[in-house]
Structures are given as structure tokens and as C-alpha cells.
Amino acid sequence: MIRALIVLSALTLVALCTGATTITPLQVWHLLLAHNPQDFVVWSHRFPRSLTGILIGAALGVAGALVQGVIRNPLASPDILGVTQGAGLAVAFVLLVFPGVGYLPFFSLLGGAAGAALLMAYNAGIFSPVRFALSGVAVSATFAGVTQFLLLTHPVEVNTALLSLTGSLWARGWPHLGLLLPLIPLMMVAMTLAKPLDVIALGEDTAHALGTRLRLVRWAAITMAVMLTAISVSVAGPVGFVGLVAPHLARRLVGGGHLRLLPTAGMLGAAILLAADTLGRGIAPPAEIPAGVLTAVIGAPYFLWLLFRTR
């Protein structure tokens, strides 16, 4: 856990230093303390953008750990649940069909919940990990397809929508950070689920015998994961695979105890997204490679490897 925290802090420093202009760590420190509006690059751009990335990455990591804990399936993650693409579709729909309608995270939440509900309904009763993962991929692909259709049929408004759908932190700043604030209490509340999740990990029958209210915990964890993911998607768009990879890495580092697993998954999620964004900004400035593209480049092979291993 400490190691994860160190990695995250180091990455934050790197994120603040790199970009189109490179700044030394000492200068960054002075600029952060001064936080004057004249200093655009660090205070108004890199710092809020990095904070946005940290919050979103952490939320996705925690959401992934919650889902994997409650479904007890290494393939489970918010992406696979259809939550990410469902939220993305809802965001695209609101932006394209009813532009200017209110608070985006709310609609994102509705879309994410709809995606999760669809998948849970389809998999009610019988439960096979591979069936679950494959139907999740199918649901996600369907949502992504409808989103593409909306983009194609609304060519005029497409740019605003694309900005929210690329899975990137480009041009995200202080105003977006405000939208993400609910993530912090949500992640704290998620920690209360650590104990019951540990018990579920012992097997459903044991959990039942130990007096865990299985249905309640399951609902609470999934609801929490949906909220964390959907709020993230409403700001950064669908960033894939962070919610899948971060909990796996965390389990390797700190084991399966959720009291340590949840925060570690959060920190690693933050580190992954931050690293992806920093790479995207710093690899060939002034080109901006969306963070979502880089997380997919790393995450997709990882998913395939997992799928291969579970067969």
C-alpha cells in the first residue's frame, strides 16, 4: 500500500514536470505554492488535469475492485459490466439530442445503471464467468454501436460530444474537478464494504452462514461501482481497462483483504491513468494521444490473457 502511494506521488511529480515545456521539480514546487493565475501551465493546466486523472483513475480502480469482489470473477470490471459504455451512450444522447440539459453526471449515472441492470438481468439465475464476460462485452459493443450511430446522424454537434467521449483528460481542469468531488465521499463509503466483501470471498455458503446479508452487500457494491464509474465517464469519457487491471495488480501487491485491496486498487488506478495521460502528453508534444487509447493498448492484451487463463 505504501509502495503504491509512493509510485503515485512520484508519477504526479513527473506529470507536473513533463509536457510541451519541461519544468524542474523545484520550480513546480514553487509554482504550486505561489499558485498565481499568471502561471498557466502548472497551476491552471497540469495540476487540475492531474488531479482529475487521479480522482477518475482511483474511482475506476475502486469500482473494479468492488465489482470483482462481489461477483468473484477475475474478468468482471465496470467496462465488462456495460456500465462504461452505457454511461457514454447516455452522455452522447444528452449532448446530441438535448444539448444544454443540466447536470451531465446524472444522465451518465442513468446510462451506467441501465447497462449494469441489462447485464444482471441477462445473467440472473445461471452464473458462468465466461458467459458473464462475453455477454458484458456484447452489451458494451451494442451501446458503443448506438453511440456511433448518434455521432453519425448528428454531424453538426459532434465535436462537443466527441470531446466527452474520447476517454481523455485533454482540456479537463478546475471546473471538471468540481463535478468529480462526489467521488471522494463515495470511495470512503465504499470502504465500509471491505469486511463483508472479505467474507463473501470465503464462498457464498460460508458468507451466508456467517450472517452476511449477501443480497444487500451485492447491491450496495454494484450500486457504488456504477456511481463511481458513471461520474468518471461523464467527465473523461469511457476510459477502458483501468477498472480491470488496477484491482488485479493490487491483489498481487497486497493480497485479497479488501481493507487494503480497495485503497491500493484506487491508488494503482490513479497511477495508471495518470501515467497514460502523461505519456500521451509527453511522448511527442504537441501531439496529444488520448489517455483512453493508451490504457486500451495496455489493458486489452491483459484482458485477453485473463480470458485465456480462466478457460
Next chain:
Amino acid sequence: MQLNLGLVFGLCLAASSALADPITVNDGTHEVTLPDTPHRIVALEFSFVDALASVDVSPVGVADDNDPARIPDEVRDIVGDWTSVGTRPQPSIEAIAALHPDLIIADLDRHSAVYDAFSAIAPTLLLPSRGEDYEGSLRSAALIGKAVDKQSQMQARLEQHRASMADYARRIPDGATMIFGAAREDSFSLHGPDSYDGSVLQSLGINVPEVRAQGGASDFVSLEQLLGLDPDYLLVGHYRRPSIIDTWNGDELWSILKASDGRVISVDPNVWARNRGIMAAEKIAADTLAVLDGSFEQID
């Protein structure tokens, strides 16, 4: 006393030059005030570079998609080198900030969602470029002329432009049907009468068929839909080679196309699709005249 008067006079002079000519431009969405004539300008669309070049102003930064060659030689010859600030859809905010600009010209369509980030760096004009028609691009050019304090020079350039376009229009016979399309590997997008190049062609007396009722400035079409329009001349900008047009070329249906007997012309997509503006329109007019009198040299 004498000295004091001199001092007062000097101070007044200093004050008046320090406060010299704040320029106020209303871009349609914002009222932008520039404290002084801008000298470090960042342009985030090609048409803005065209407008700046038309009054001999060089931008320090351009969102050139990391490929300066996308901007026509005529424009580059005037403005010289610039620093790339990345792609037009997602320019690097840091690279823009690093240039310490005193004016940013952004595209209403592409960049309105991130206006706040740009205006935190420098006064930002949000002008229509992408999806804009011919007259609209000239209006944007006039506003840019005002913003860089070269209003009268821009007016003169616009009048000269209108005269030369009128001259092209006189030399171009009326009534031919012509349409431009952008070809990628897997799609063909036709630019209708509401598009930039479509509206330039119409101003020259060319008929540009409407691609579909209530369509956009450009619409994706299939080979059959293209046959339905059947223009006299089909101008193709190949974004990639081999493009979908190269594939269609081998199709039975292709030979039914009226233009397929040598009037499918390969043109420069940078001129016909990516660039808009004063010089861009003149290049389109010159190309059109050359296509119609048979002297046009096709692009590979």
C-alpha cells in the same frame, strides 16, 4: 513649473501610448478586448492562417496537424515558419501557453467546449471555420483583419479578392454540374452546396447538386447514391491511397457514371477540403477553370 509642464506632457504621452488603441471585436459569442495590437497570434484552423497571410501577418503558432504541408504554399510563403501546437481537434494547451500568445483564434465548431481553457491563456476569438461556407469565411477574415488592427488592408484585400473571383466567374462557363468528394479507404463524403468548396463553386456559376434533402455540408454516399446525382464532373480528394474511389473504379456500375469517361478528376484535398479562406477560394477557382478548359494537372 516649466519642468513640471514638461513632465505632465511626457506622462500624458506615455499614458496615451501605453493605452494605445484597445481593439474590441465581437466574434458573435463573446466581446473580446485586446489591449494592444496583437503580435503573438496562435491560429487553430487553416482558414485563420489564410486570413492572417492575406494581410501579411505571421502567426507564431498554428494547429497544423503536425504537417505544415497541409497549408498551401502560397500561404506558407507569406507567413514563414511557425511552431506547431498539435492537431486541430485537440491542440496542445501547453504548447499554446508556452508561446505566450496575445491572441488565440479558435474554431467555433471544434473549440467552443474548451473556450475557457484558451481564454485563460490569452484573449480568444471563436470564429466559424469548420463547416463554414464561402461568405461566412470572408466574414471571419474581415473580423480577423479588425482584430490584428489591419482593417483597411483587409477591406482592400477582400475587394481585390471579389474582383478576381468575378473575373474567374466570367471565364468559367455557367451550367456545368460539378461536385467534390473526399475519399478515404472505406468512405466517400460529398461536399454539397452548403459546404465551403460547394458554395465557392456556386459563386462561380457552377451547379452543385444537393446530396440529400436536409443533409449537412457534407454527406457520406454509396456508389449508388453517387450515380443518382451523376454530376458532369466529379472532383476527388484522396485522403488515402488506394481509396474507395480506386475500388469503385473496377465496379460495373462505375462505367454508368457520366463523369467516368475522363471527368473524374483527382484534386488536392488540402486545397479543396482542408483549407478555407481568401487564398483557398482563389485556388479553388483557378483549379475549376483549369478543370473545365482541360489544362488541369491531376494529383497522384
